[in-house]
Amino acid sequence: MSFSFIQAQLAKQQALNLYRTRKVLDKGTGRLLIHQGVKYINFSSNDYLGLSQHPDIKSAYIKGIEQYGCGSGSSSLVTGYSKAHQELEELIADWQQAPKCLLFSTGFSANSGVLSTLGQNTNTGFYLDKLSHASLIDGAFNSRAKSKRFKHNDINQLNEMLSNSNSIDKLIIAEGVYSMDGDTGNLSGLNDAALKHQANLYIDDAHGVGVLGNNGQGTFSQQGIEKGSHLIQMITFGKALATQGAAVTGSEEFIDYLVNRCRDYIYSTAMPAANALATIASIKLCHSERWRREKISKLTNLFKSKLDECIEITDSESSIIGILTGSEESALFCQQQLKNNGFWLTAIRPPTVENGKSRLRVTITSNHNDNDISELANRINEVIGKCLQNK
Incomplete structure (x- = not known):
């Protein structure tokens, strides 16, 4: 038995070059990725600081398993909340200069859960940046709040929406670093708008934490924004921090x-305590090994400098760079050509990005070296150049 629409929908995905499949990897973290016994230089990982194989983090995880076991066995409000979880929450709150912190199992759950909880009545207004992550969109539009979207980083349009709002409670929602374009949110403008219109501000800083700021605190630190009680920040552990889970910071x-009210938190099994201890070790490395962020910046600048002028890229302010190919077919073709040359990149297609703006997403990490960067740029110049000629 099957649903009547499944076969037709899958056929449509294939016809539009939007069909998705998973790749079974022999090894998927670090500089090298191994697929079906073949090694590739991996430019699709969010392991920005190259910490996924760090011995201090692995040692902390192993010690945590020995002390607490493999899983938490319960939700945090039953028996799943340990001293390790409490220590991690207190460390993050101090690191992020926030009054309090709460752990979640994933960033998606944190975003959708928090917004669903805050949007329980129609007197609340949500104002989302047009390029907000799917988890933010789901949380907002599946709630009872009145949700609207403003043009990406368009503070003027946001102010106009807020001026015309009749909502009692208002929440501006945006990201620190946007994962498909690599640009940053205008946090200064967003914060000014929040203060002007007595709104709260929610920032998903999944791709900023660990990479930006002197001690890796993220986009708020990088842009010099002083935190207040109206600010809410979501950070994830599965990217630069190289573990698993997420946290939300805000007022007590x-x-x-x-x-007391967030269903995603109340009814989810807590992350393993061993993972909490591993994340503590990772945050400490963020503090002490600033060279990782400096190397990322250096390699990113090198990559941009070696691309031909005909290569169109996103207006990136981070180590995420989108190489625009236009059509979905071109993105898949270029992905395969680069794979044939030993580079693993991912073709990003709608609905993740707008129609006609398919791209290859390059993520540069501290595990890469100058030769990796130069070789990738040379191959992209060659592959994209051929693709443009054939249009």
């Missing part, structure tokens, strides 16, 4: 409200 009252 706000965090207590989530503990």
